[in-house]
Amino acid sequence: MVINMATSNITNGNGFVKEIQTSPKRESEICHDDSSSPIKAQTIDELHNLQKKRSTPSTPTGTAPAGFSSIAEEDRQRLQLQSISASLASLTRETGPKVVKGDPARKSSSTKVAHVAHHQLPPTISISDSSLKFTHVLYNLSPAELYEQAIRYEKGSFFTSTGALATLSGAKTGRSPRDKRVVKDENTEKELWWGKGSPNIEMDEHTFLVNRERAVDYLNSLDKVFINDQFLNWDPENRIKVRIVSARAYHSLFMHNMCIRPTEEELENFGKPDFTIYNAGQFPCNRFTHYMTSSTSIDVNLARKEMVILGTQYAGEMKKGLFSLMHYLMPKRHILSLHSGCNMGKDGDVALFFGLSGTGKTTLSTDQNRYLIGDDEHCWSDKGVSNIEGGCYAKCIDLSREKEPDIWNAIKFGTVLENVVFDEHTREVDYSDKSVTENTRAAYPIEYIPNALIPCVGPHPKNVILLACDAFGVLPPVSKLNLAQTMYHFISGYTALVAGTEDGIKEPQATFSACFGAAFIMLHPTKYAAMLAEKMQKHGATGWLVNTGWSGGRYGSGSRIKLSYTRKIIDAIHSGELLNVDYHKTKVFGLEIPSAIEGVPSEILDPMNTWSDKDAYNETLLKLASLFKNNFETFTNYKIGEDNSLTEEILAAGPIF
Numbered sequence: 267m268v269i270n271m272a273t274s275n276i277t278n279g280n281g282f283v284k285e286i287q288t289s290p291k292r293e294s295e296i297c298h299d300d301s302s303s304p305i306k307a308q309t310i311d312e313l314h315n316l317q318k319k320r321s322t323p324s325t326p327t328g329t330a331p332a333g334f335s336s337i338a339e340e341d342r343q344r345l346q347l348q349s350i351s352a353s354l355a356s357l358t359r360e361t362g363p364k365v366v367k368g369d370p371a372r373k374s375s376s377t378k379v380a381h382v383a384h385h386q387l388p389p390t391i392s393i394s395d396s397s398l399k400f401t402h403v404l405y406n407l408s409p410a411e412l413y414e415q416a417i418r419y420e421k422g423s424f425f426t427s428t429g430a431l432a433t434l435s436g437a438k439t440g441r442s443p444r445d446k447r448v449v450k451d452e453n454t455e456k457e458l459w460w461g462k463g464s465p466n467i468e469m470d471e472h473t474f475l476v477n478r479e480r481a482v483d484y485l486n487s488l489d490k491v492f493i494n495d496q497f498l499n500w501d502p503e504n505r506i507k508v509r510i511v512s513a514r515a516y517h518s519l520f521m522h523n524m525c526i527r528p529t530e531e532e533l534e535n536f537g538k539p540d541f542t543i544y545n546a547g548q549f550p551c552n553r554f555t556h557y558m559t560s561s562t563s564i565d566v567n568l569a570r571k572e573m574v575i576l577g578t579q580y581a582g583e584m585k586k587g588l589f590s591l592m593h594y595l596m597p598k599r600h601i602l603s604l605h606s607g608c609n610m611g612k613d614g615d616v617a618l619f620f621g622l623s624g625t626g627k628t629t630l631s632t633d634q635n636r637y638l639i640g641d642d643e644h645c646w647s648d649k650g651v652s653n654i655e656g657g658c659y660a661k662c663i664d665l666s667r668e669k670e671p672d673i674w675n676a677i678k679f680g681t682v683l684e685n686v687v688f689d690e691h692t693r694e695v696d697y698s699d700k701s702v703t704e705n706t707r708a709a710y711p712i713e714y715i716p717n718a719l720i721p722c723v724g725p726h727p728k729n730v731i732l733l734a735c736d737a738f739g740v741l742p743p744v745s746k747l748n749l750a751q752t753m754y755h756f757i758s759g760y761t762a763l764v765a766g767t768e769d770g771i772k773e774p775q776a777t778f779s780a781c782f783g784a785a786f787i788m789l790h791p792t793k794y795a796a797m798l799a800e801k802m803q804k805h806g807a808t809g810w811l812v813n814t815g816w817s818g819g820r821y822g823s824g825s826r827i828k829l830s831y832t833r834k835i836i837d838a839i840h841s842g843e844l845l846n847v848d849y850h851k852t853k854v855f856g857l858e859i860p861s862a863i864e865g866v867p868s869e870i871l872d873p874m875n876t877w878s879d880k881d882a883y884n885e886t887l888l889k890l891a892s893l894f895k896n897n898f899e900t901f902t903n904y905k906i907g908e909d910n911s912l913t914e915e916i917l918a919a920g921p922i923f
């Protein structure tokens with residue numbers, strides 16, 4: 267209620283005193299030196315009430331906004347809270363908690379909060395304390411509200427000089443793939459990939475429920491929980507509704523940025539989620555629980571459509587957990603899920619960038635000359651490509667404005683900056699500082715990249731670029747692949763770890779991750795490979811292998827290929843220039859190397875030229891080739907696609923020595 271207390275106006279519109287009053291002053295005016303217009307409030311509380319205009323919520327508070335039918339609005343709020351209470355229900359007590367909307371610290375008499383009681387039964391002697399309390403729900407808060415929550419309540423949360431929210435993810439600064447478990451039941455036993463090489467480490471339904479209860483009880487014991495109701499997949503026909511229940515504003519803002527943000531109307535009609543994450547990452551799992559090998563556990567239950575996180579606060583677990591879900595759901599609909607970046611040229615030519623972590627998906631898909639469709643997770647359906655996410659997750663170690671201007675500029679208000687180090691006073695981030703971790707990250711909404719394509723969908727890809735960061739320095743900076751070679755390298759999923767990042771690694775260590783994403787795939791790699799082969803064939807896409815790693819020698823003696831050269835190589839792929847040059851074939855790997863590329867020194871195109879010690883080159887080449895061969899042995903017993911001819915071709919497309 268607004269009260270206008272202005273009685274006499276002693277100022278003009280500019281706030282200057284109009285005229286000096288000469289009439290005798292009443293007592294109350296004796297010390298009146300206020301020269302601006304009086305405000306429309308009589309008390310401090312009223313003043314504070316004036317500050318915030320009621321808005322229709324991306325952040326519902328339970329108060330019906332003017333102009334809406336309040337009955338319908340009340341009903342809608344009640345249904346929404348019932349749904350949240352059901353999400354948070356304890357399975358052993360068969361009750362949902364009493365939930366109430368709004369920040370418990372900001373209850374004021376003027377803000378009525380909608381709430382639902384968990385059950386109508388009269389209290390009995392067996393009732394526990396937890397059923398007497400309310401769980402406060404912070405529902406789809408805005409970035410500004412989440413900033414306030416983080417800065418007030420979460421240690422390690424700060425504004426940086428460019429307005430990003432710096433946060434700490436705690437003891438875990440990366441994913442924990444060895445702690446990710448999937449419930450093995452009648453269906454998943456048959457459907458999923460289990461055993462050697464598979465990311466799906468089994469657990470049983472009962473253990474899942476034990477962990478779920480632990481997470482739900484933890485979340486309900488808190489004053490408040492954050493709920494994000496959002497979408498995955500920009501393809502409207504294959505959109506998935508996800509609910510993320512979490513205990514930290516950091517997690518809520520991260521998912522706000524990374525998933526697709528619903529409009530107000532979409533949120534009103536959200537209904538029941540298709541999948542729910544319970545993120546109780548601050549709370550460990552119980553190591554007396556069967557299957558638990560550490561205090562961290564990330565558990566997926568496909569039948570229940572739920573995921574539980576205990577013992578890690580690293581936000582990437584949520585993003586990549588949902589990606590695993592998509593690797594299960596999409597192939598069922600004959601849609602291929604891809605661990606790749608994706609962009610599109612002005613003429614509508616789409617490129618995919620596959621690669622393991624750190625190989626350049628985010629960096630190279632973010633290209634000032636092209637439209638960004640997404641940096642990490644996509645779907646390829648009969649209609650074309652669609653991004654799964656609503657945001658990007660860039661590595662920011664050694665980030666520079668000059669080399670990566672779009673990512674640099676995206677680090678502003680709304681962006682979550684994980685585990686970076688900044689100046690205590692100026693809050694300027696030192697991107698070279700690895701004190702907390704080398705895996706420093708920025709999560710921002712995709713529209714923070716100026717040439718993002720919204721909605722994030724595009725036609726069928728023309729180029730499929732496989733990125734490998736080869737620390738042995740023997741793979742060419744670029745080579746053109748035939749279909750069998752593309753499949754061979756896709757299934758192999760090679761990249762290298764270098765010394766320095768992990769203790770004990772003295773020389774480059776090859777890692778092979780099937781489909782460039784073994785940590786996320788759910789089905790056997792050949793299922794995805796067959797789909798990729800079919801789609802590439804059908805749509806005439808060309809495969810390329812790009813080494814974003816070492817040149818002129820292995821790690822230690824050579825150096826990483828300049829990002830500016832890699833960008834020129836990628837430009838030449840996009841433009842079609844590389845389809846019209848001469849090629850020669852390398853020994854062992856049989857890769858086709860172009861003779862020249864505009865803007866790239868020709869002598870670096872064949873790695874053999876860049877090594878001064880040719881014997882060392884040959885030895886290293888053979889070493890890598892044998893690593894490829896050993897890795898591929900697991901796949902030699904599988905056939906790909908309907909007929910076996912492609913399988914034979916793929917096997918023949920590997921190194922020969």
Ligand SMILES: Nc1ncnc2c1ncn2[C@@H]1O[C@H](COP(=O)(O)OP(=O)(O)O)[C@@H](O)[C@H]1O
Nearest residue numbers: 623624625626627628629661814827828829832
């Ligand atoms: N030639 C190069 N090509 C691509 N990235 C490079 C190159 N040289 C250095 N980099 C750096 O390597 C990192 C690639 O990481 P990123 O793009 O986040 O990988 P991904 O998205 O595949 O995990 C970035 O920090 C980038 O600046």
Ligand SMILES: C=C(OP(=O)(O)O)C(=O)O
Nearest residue numbers: 441582586622623624659
């Ligand atoms: C977040 C991740 O993606 P990437 O490193 O590929 O950007 C990850 O693999 O955990």
Ligand SMILES: [Ca+2]
Nearest residue numbers: 605622623642
């Ligand atoms: Ca990744």
Ligand SMILES: [Mn+2]
Nearest residue numbers: 627628642659
């Ligand atoms: Mn990335």
